[in-house]
Amino acid sequence: MTSLSENIMNKPANTAAEPIWLTERRAAGLAQYQTLPPPALNDELWRFASVGRLKIDDYAPTGAPSPANAKALLDRSDLVSERAGRSVHADDHSLCFEGLSEELIAKGVLYLPIADALKAHPDLMEQYFLKTTTELGSDKFFGLHAASIRAGTLLYIPKGVEIEQPLVNYYWTSAQGTAVFPHTLIIAEDNAKASVVDIFSSETKENEALNIAVSNLHAATGAKVFRKVVQDWNKQTTSFQLDTTIAGRDAQVKNLAVNIGSERARYENQTRIEGPGADVKMYSITVAEDNQEFDQRTFQTHNAPNAVSDLLYKNALLDQSRTIFSGLIKVAEGAQQTDAYQTNRNLLLDPTAEANALPGLEILANDVRCSHGATTGNLDADELFYMMQRGIPRRTAMQLMVFGFFEEVIEKVDNEELAENLRQLIHKKFEAKIA
Amino acid sequence: MSNSKIQDEAISVDTEKGNFSYPEDYAYDAGVGLSEDTIRYISDVKKEDEWVRDFRLRALEIFNKKDMPTNWATKDLENIHFDKIRYYLSKGQQPSRTWDEVPDDVKETFERLGIPEQERKFLAGVEAQFDSEAAYSRMKEDLEKEGVIFVGSSEGLEKYPEIFRPYFGKVIPSTDNKFAALNSATFSGGSFIYIPKGVKLKQPLQAYFRINAENFGQFERTLIIADEDSEITYMEGCTAPKFETATLHSAVVELVALKNAKIQYITVQNWSSNVFNLVTKRGMADEGAEVKWIDCNIGSRLTMKYPGVVLKGRGARGEVLSIALANNGQHQDTGAKMIHLADDTTSNIISKSISIGEGRSTYRGQVHMPKHLKNCKNNTECDALLINTNSRTDTYPAITTRGQNNTVQHEASVSKVSAEQIFYMMQRGLSEGEAMSLAVNGFVNELLKAFPMEYSVELKRLIDMEMEGSVG
Numbered sequence: 001m002t003s004l005s006e007n008i009m010n011k012p013a014n015t016a017a018e019p020i021w022l023t024e025r026r027a028a029g030l031a032q033y034q035t036l037p038p039p040a041l042n043d044e045l046w047r048f049a050s051v052g053r054l055k056i057d058d059y060a061p062t063g064a065p066s067p068a069n070a071k072a073l074l075d076r077s078d079l080v081s082e083r084a085g086r087s088v089h090a091d092d093h094s095l096c097f098e099g100l101s102e103e104l105i106a107k108g109v110l111y112l113p114i115a116d117a118l119k120a121h122p123d124l125m126e127q128y129f130l131k132t133t134t135e136l137g138s139d140k141f142f143g144l145h146a147a148s149i150r151a152g153t154l155l156y157i158p159k160g161v162e163i164e165q166p167l168v169n170y171y172w173t174s175a176q177g178t179a180v181f182p183h184t185l186i187i188a189e190d191n192a193k194a195s196v197v198d199i200f201s202s203e204t205k206e207n208e209a210l211n212i213a214v215s216n217l218h219a220a221t222g223a224k225v226f227r228k229v230v231q232d233w234n235k236q237t238t239s240f241q242l243d244t245t246i247a248g249r250d251a252q253v254k255n256l257a258v259n260i261g262s263e264r265a266r267y268e269n270q271t272r273i274e275g276p277g278a279d280v281k282m283y284s285i286t287v288a289e290d291n292q293e294f295d296q297r298t299f300q301t302h303n304a305p306n307a308v309s310d311l312l313y314k315n316a317l318l319d320q321s322r323t324i325f326s327g328l329i330k331v332a333e334g335a336q337q338t339d340a341y342q343t344n345r346n347l348l349l350d351p352t353a354e355a356n357a358l359p360g361l362e363i364l365a366n367d368v369r370c371s372h373g374a375t376t377g378n379l380d381a382d383e384l385f386y387m388m389q390r391g392i393p394r395r396t397a398m399q400l401m402v403f404g405f406f407e408e409v410i411e412k413v414d415n416e417e418l419a420e421n422l423r424q425l426i427h428k429k430f431e432a433k434i435a
Numbered sequence: 436m437s438n439s440k441i442q443d444e445a446i447s448v449d450t451e452k453g454n455f456s457y458p459e460d461y462a463y464d465a466g467v468g469l470s471e472d473t474i475r476y477i478s479d480v481k482k483e484d485e486w487v488r489d490f491r492l493r494a495l496e497i498f499n500k501k502d503m504p505t506n507w508a509t510k511d512l513e514n515i516h517f518d519k520i521r522y523y524l525s526k527g528q529q530p531s532r533t534w535d536e537v538p539d540d541v542k543e544t545f546e547r548l549g550i551p552e553q554e555r556k557f558l559a560g561v562e563a564q565f566d567s568e569a570a571y572s573r574m575k576e577d578l579e580k581e582g583v584i585f586v587g588s589s590e591g592l593e594k595y596p597e598i599f600r601p602y603f604g605k606v607i608p609s610t611d612n613k614f615a616a617l618n619s620a621t622f623s624g625g626s627f628i629y630i631p632k633g634v635k636l637k638q639p640l641q642a643y644f645r646i647n648a649e650n651f652g653q654f655e656r657t658l659i660i661a662d663e664d665s666e667i668t669y670m671e672g673c674t675a676p677k678f679e680t681a682t683l684h685s686a687v688v689e690l691v692a693l694k695n696a697k698i699q700y701i702t703v704q705n706w707s708s709n710v711f712n713l714v715t716k717r718g719m720a721d722e723g724a725e726v727k728w729i730d731c732n733i734g735s736r737l738t739m740k741y742p743g744v745v746l747k748g749r750g751a752r753g754e755v756l757s758i759a760l761a762n763n764g765q766h767q768d769t770g771a772k773m774i775h776l777a778d779d780t781t782s783n784i785i786s787k788s789i790s791i792g793e794g795r796s797t798y799r800g801q802v803h804m805p806k807h808l809k810n811c812k813n814n815t816e817c818d819a820l821l822i823n824t825n826s827r828t829d830t831y832p833a834i835t836t837r838g839q840n841n842t843v844q845h846e847a848s849v850s851k852v853s854a855e856q857i858f859y860m861m862q863r864g865l866s867e868g869e870a871m872s873l874a875v876n877g878f879v880n881e882l883l884k885a886f887p888m889e890y891s892v893e894l895k896r897l898i899d900m901e902m903e904g905s906v907g
Contacts, residue, residue, distance in 0.1 A: 351839040361830040366821035371848040376836040
């Protein structure tokens with residue numbers, strides 16, 4: 001197997017005839033990847049992260065899974081049964097795109113693999129594809145993504161079209177040592193409405209993988225988009241997720257992330273508010289165990305007045321795991337009447353776990369309401385005592401409290417089946433530990 | 436500075452009391468720029484022991500090797516030209532004990548700062564620093580009887596090495612940061628204080644100091660050792676006259692609180708708006724000890740100051756209360772560090788900042804519970820008040836937590852003075868400016884109470900002065 005560097009050098013991902021602009025963006029990405037230095041210890045945007053552990057050349061893009069394998073993965077892609085559409089990818093090969101109703105197709109909704117979208121809608125793609133990234137320190141990895149991206153999903157919702165059920169994208173890794181670059185592009189035009197679920201999973205507990213995923217969400221005037229991300233890679237995976245949201249006037253966007261897997265997961269989530277009246281929510285729950293490291297960087301940029309952003313990140317830590325929450329709210333000059341909030345709660349369940357919090361504010365306008373709060377602590381001894389007094393065994397009481405800690409975010413999922421599945425995922429992870 | 440300028444400023448001395456200066460006729464002057472020769476010169480003038488000179492020279496090497504911390508701090512630091520600064524000036528005088536021995540123009544400066552008056556009132560001892568050397572130093576006899584040592588840095592290292600040497604440069608090593616290294620190489624002046632076991636000072640010790648020479652960096656060094664079960668409150672207040680070119684102030688303050696000792700360190704700073712004020716302050720708290728920093732930063736072009744407490748012994752307590760006020764052209768980059776290294780340690784940080792005009796205030800904090808500790812607590816609150824539409828505030832805390840039954844909470848908020856409040860007060864006959872001043876004083880009132888009465892009165896007046904012309 002050739003290494004990832006050799007692979008992108010010798011065999012550019014654009015083997016098919018791609019438009020010139022894309023070739024240029026890929027080349028620019030490659031140059032960015034090759035010239036930018038790797039994250040260093042004194043880099044503020046990587047503070048507290050274990051830099052230098054990543055060996056990118058241990059990974060390379062791999063071929064399509066066998067038909068039997070593909071079938072098995074399709075069968076396992078069942079977290080949400082009532083859906084408006086489903087796509088399943090394995091090792092950056094598209095296994096299926098299905099379910100979009102004739103009615104929605106007729107209304108102009110596009111739900112396509114990135115490769116097809118590039119052929120059928122080059123103008124739309126030129127406007128949005130690989131144009132936006134986070135400003136949180138991962139330019140190098142975004143460059144690698146741009147140079148290497150093969151698979152992903154475009155969801156385009158035209159003006160005024162509302163899709164009630166979610167569109168569900170599954171991204172699997174299967175082959176040993178695979179490098180994947182999943183891409184989700186969501187474009188919601190004026191007053192459009194949709195919800196999307198991205199689910200990242202590994203076929204087995206053992207297959208090692210590198211993931212560099214990018215998601216760009218564009219919500220135009222009055223659009224309503226709810227994106228949920230479930231990161232459930234196995235513990236042999238190194239994962240980067242670089243997500244952006246751009247919210248226009250009166251747009252309402254919700255982001256909800258559930259982080260369970262990976263040996264080391266960096267999750268960057270940036271919201272840019274460009275229109276007044278926008279309202280963006282960012283929620284996340286993370287369960288960290290063993291030697292897992294979750295490195296979460298968020299950025300709420302308010303470039304327009306009268307908008308709201310609210311962030312809630314909750315982490316529970318076991319064993320020797322580490323979490324890093326680094327959040328920044330930036331209110332630009334003139335973005336008056338901004339309401340921006342940021343809350344980080346860390347629950348230390350073992351004395352060896354380590355939670356780092358860097359909640360930041362940069363405020364350049366005076367008529368704003370901004371606050372952040374970060375707390376780190378253990379389970380409340382009084383609450384535990386109270387439950388034990390009522391005859392609940394200690395371990396059960398602890399479980400109840402941990403699940404209660406997450407319930408604040410889970411109940412926002414807005415889809416009972418998915419919420420229940422997420423509870424199961426979390427409970428499974430905990431039961432072995434606390435039981 | 437021209438004569439007419441001095442005239443102008445002498446007239447307005449009542450309203451802006453730090454804004455005057457006197458002819459410079461320094462007996463010793465290390466010249467401009469920094470080299471090994473400069474360091475040797477300073478060391479020679481001070482007739483220092485070999486180990487102190489070596490300490491300085493090593494620190495100079497470290498200073499030359501260290502990068503500016505611009506990977507996280509403001510780029511304004513690059514505007515400091517170390518080769519254009521004078522690192523040592525002195526009248527060549529020994530610290531004097533009686534008022535009569537103090538030179539007349541120095542006396543006059545202090546007269547304006549109100550030192551004799553304050554001493555009459557309640558001070559136990561005054562160590563007033565005029566530029567590099569202590570010009571006036573006296574302690575009440577009863578303090579001396581109790582064995583309290585209150586001297587300048589040179590005198591401390593020369594006369595009491597057995598007391599000060601074990602802790603000198605230990606809480607803040609020269610390698611800590613570039614400016615701590617600079618101070619370690621060039622330090623002069625400051626206070627060295629030792630409080631013997633069980634001695635509890637009822638009245639605070641106080642040092643006033645000023646910068647008085649253009650392009651002159653002031654590098655005072657303070658070391659306070661509070662022996663077991665002792666208590667001390669130390670106050671420093673700074674005012675500096677205005678000069679055309681930037682002035683560098685880079686102090687190092689080390690506090691050592693041994694078992695069950697209490698140290699309270701109060702700073703009121705009112706630098707003129709061309710001063711770079713880059714200060715390293717850290718206290719070490721042993722078992723059951725308490726270190727408390729009360730810090731008020733007004734003025735200066737750039738202040739970078741993060742008082743810290745290393746909670747080394749079981750049950751130690753650390754506290755930082757700070758007020759920062761940033762006006763046009765000013766950047767108050769302040770904060771606090773709490774390093775928990777033992778069980779049952781607690782720390783508290785309360786920071787309030789006010790940004791006026793294009794002023795920028797920044798809170799940077801670090802709370803560290805890196806080991807498997809038990810029952811540690813930290814509480815951090817930082818509130819920012821923005822007065823004008825283009826005022827700016829930033830908050831950058833960093834919190835690391837491990838261990839059992841530890842609790843850390845951090846909260847920050849940003850707000851402005853509400854229109855209703857101003858309207859209400861104006862309805863009652865206050866001008867808009869007065870109303871604003873009142874609201875701002877209300878915002879910091881809770882913290883002002885932590886200062887001794889004289890200081891809180893002075894602070895309120897300083898805040899009123901800073902608020903002048905900020906509205907309307």
